Amino acid sequence: MAQIALIAPAATVIPIITGRGKQQKLSYAARRNKVSLASLVPSWRLERVPRLALSNNNNSGDDRKTSVVVKVSEGGAISLPHGWSAQKEEEEDQISEGLKKMKGSNNRFFTVGLVAAWYSSNIGVLLLNKYLLSNYGFKYPIFLTMCHMTACSLFSYVAIAWMKVVPLQTLRSKVQFFKISALSLVFCVSVVFGNISLRYLPVSFNQAIGATTPFFTAVFAYLMTFKREAWLTYLTLVPVVTGVIIASGGEPSFHLFGFIICVAATAARALKSVLQGILLASEGEKLNSMNLLLYMAPMAVVFLLPATLIMEENVVGITLALARDDSKIIWYLLFNSSLAYFVNLTNFLVTKHTSALTLQVLGNAKGAVAVVVSILIFRNPVSVTGMMGYSLTVFGVILYSEAKKRSK
Known part of the structure; x- marks a missing residue:
């Protein structure tokens, strides 16, 4: 112009x-x-x-x-x-073009930084959970999850009410409150079960099972909403499930109880996403992920507190006793809990600054990166059969994402 x-x-x-x-x-x-x-x-x-x-x-x-x-x-x-x-x-044209290039370059660096922070926080909290619950010997997954939710409650309030990262969205009715409470309960189950499974399974196998989330999402969507996908979409789920079966047979550290709990955690994660689409379907009830976490996290603490007191008796006293012998446990818990919130924050920012397709690709790659990093750090034994099974699962997830995109 x-x-x-x-x-x-x-x-x-x-x-x-x-x-x-x-x-x-x-x-x-x-x-x-x-x-x-x-x-x-x-x-x-x-x-x-x-x-x-x-x-x-x-x-x-x-x-x-x-x-x-x-x-x-x-x-x-x-x-x-x-x-x-x-x-x-012509000088003004050159200046304008230079400013546009500089702005585009800064945006690219910002996006790359966000993705790196998202990867680091996701993989970091996963590896630190594994270290605390398995290697360090802190065998209290419910209390650990409650620490995560407490940190998410505090940081969410600071980010939204004080720092104005996103506008505050208020709850409009008691019905909406109870809907979010139900989501929070399912969310608690998924996180607690996921942490419990880390006591028995290596991170690599945990991630292989977690990659089957699309399978459970499709099942729950059909059972609860009678929503049918295209036949090609269902066909792509075959390698997803087959890959996990192969990986299970070739996993040197296979543990039946850990496997069942991890599958339950994956199913609960898928159920939460389907329920969220159903319960918060109306425009007046929809919340962005940051505001949803602001309300879900305190509710999760309320659910987890009695469970912690009943199932992990005297965990606070045991933690304080551990801290007297090794003060690092307090710093581990504080850093791990803060990192749990940072996972949600960076996930929101990456979603905001990238496309849905880019997010899917990055999510698929993140699981593979977590597997490689965990093997390098924990040195857990892996078999060729197990890696082939996991690779088949990831390939199936990619095909599933492509099929969903085409069906839309």
Whole structure:
């Protein structure tokens, strides 16, 4: 789009008269004696007008307010006031292009940084959970989950109420409150079961089972909403399930109880996503992920507190006793809990700054990265059969994502 730039005294009143006789008057305090008329002349008019720089030949140094009239006809002719000459200006184009490139580069760096933070927090909290529950010997997964939810409650309030990361969305009714409570309960089950499974299974096998989430999502969506997918979508779930069966047969550290609990955690995760779509389907009840966490996390603490006291008796006293012998346990819990919130924050930001397709691809790759990193850190034995099974599962998930995208 062509523009008109006017070099004028420091303060200028510029009436613009179009070919149809309409007149606009705007006053500009020009920086460096330069006034841009891009916002004054209608865009349909600018398309016909060549880019010009109009320079004032009056060098008297008078900075008083002056009045200049520029007429733009429908054919694109310009009537210049007396004492003003026209010349081509290319420097402004170069500056504009440079600023656009710089902005695009900064956006790319910001997005890459977000993805790196998302990967680091996701894999970090997973590996730290495994270390605490299995290697370190802190055998209290419910209490650990309650620490996570407590941190999410505090940080969510700070981020939304004080820092205004996103606008606060209020609950509109008791019905909406009970719906979110149900989601919070299912969410608690998925997280607690996932943490319990880490006591018995290596992270690599845990991630292989977790990759079957699309299978359970499709099953629950059909059972609860009678929603049917295209036959090709269901067909892509075959390698997803087959890969886990193969990986289970070739897993050197296979544990039946851990396997069952991990499958239950994966199913609960899928059930939560389906329930969220059903319970918060109306426009008035929809919440973004940050606000949903703000309400779900405190409810989760309420659910987890009695479970902790009953099933993990005297866990607080045991933790304090451990801290007297090794103070690092307190820092582990604080850092792990903070990281659990950071997972949700970065997930929201990555979702906001990338496309849905990019998020799917990044999510699939994240599981594979977590498997490799966990094997390098914990040195758990893996078999060729197990890796082939996991690879088949990931391949099935990619096919499933493609099939869902085409069906839409």
